[in-house]
Amino acid sequence: MKLIFLLMITFFTGSVGFGQGNNYVQNYKKFDGLALTPPMGWNSWNRFACNVDEKLIKETADAMLSSGMKQAGYTYINIDDCWHGERDSLGFIHPDLKRFPSGMKALADYLHGKGLKLGLYSDAGSQTCGGRPGSRGYEFQDALTYASWGVDYLKYDWCNTEGLKAEGAYKTITAALRKAGRPMILSICEWGTDKPWVWGPAVGHLWRTSGDIFNCFDCVEDHGSWKSWGVMQILDKQDGLRKYAGPGHWNDPDMLEIGNGKLTAGEDRAHFAMWAMLAAPLIAGNDLRNMNQETREILTNKQIISINQDSLGIQGFRYSKLDGFEIWFKPLNKGKWAVSFLNRSARVKKIDFNWRSEDVKDEIFQKELSASILYKIKNAWTDKSMGTTKNSLKTEVPPHDVLTLILEE
Incomplete structure (x- = not known):
């Protein structure tokens, strides 16, 4: 009788342990079926840095339609760093209500109503690069929040990540997004330090291959402990990476500087053409509200875009x-x-x-x-x-x- 009792205890405790193990298994695979061609959209950082607010985003969305950008294939309106307010007593993040008084859900609804999609920015570290609250330790809460707002795209940066390993950190946010249940593109912004092209295809939809782009055709900006790279320098850094790219998983040489005033028209053309040849995400970084005709014609050129968006997804x-x-x-x-x-x-x-x-x-x-x-x-x-x-x-x-x-x- 004692033997039967011991066997029953072993069975039930083993079953409970097995069940608990199943409950805690995480899905580290990105959402399938997204970014089958390189994502096209706009991001606030290159032109506006931390100077973002609700008015700018709505006006940019309106300009994306009136300029012909949406018709050309641009879909995402991505708010980069500095949208964050504070976390509440339960740890949930809120937008800066001075900058975004209507809240992110209302802004997402505004964009969705125009056939556009909302992207947000966060960071794998304790703070973002701009000193706002990062997602470290709050990944699952943040993912739930973004899903409830209707976010479609997450750019996830790599500042203030002391002691973290990139692959593990990005798997955590991927698991959080999967648990939240809303399909989102994950843009891995790890700067190429830990070879994200090797592990990134299973975890995210695109990954940065270098440090930040600099608004210059052929030069380097030295910040001391880090550098920003000109268009041609970033082009050279793509050497050897094309075998990792394809539908749903793209090398990302960073956002476009076209129309930001420092490149000539020829340099803007070269920038756009080479990003198209690289099958790179086409994320504009200029002020869409004040584009001249030359910039508009470059960014909306149908044939160059067709090269970028080709269904084979082969990098040049x-x-x-x-x-x-x-x-x-x-x-x-x-x-x-x-x-x-x-x-x-x-x-x-x-x-x-x-x-x-x-x-x-x-x-x-x-x-x-x-x-x-x-x-x-x-x-x-x-x-x-x-x-x-x-x-x-x-x-x-x-x-x-x-x-x-x-x-x-």
């Missing part, structure tokens, strides 16, 4: 470089290709490219631009024909500018 590659002049190729759906001739130098570069004598192969994704196939050539910027690949391409590219073509059988 650098085919050659010489004396500040580079040629990049990107395989596209239905046998098409995108080609960008990038002039990083301060001098005009002449092109004499013989399509028939070049051997263009994408060894990683097993794609080939066949010299035996006659392709029609279209200028992606002007949407005009430039003949076929029967003849050599002979033209020139101005300094700090780009020529982008689409080849189609």
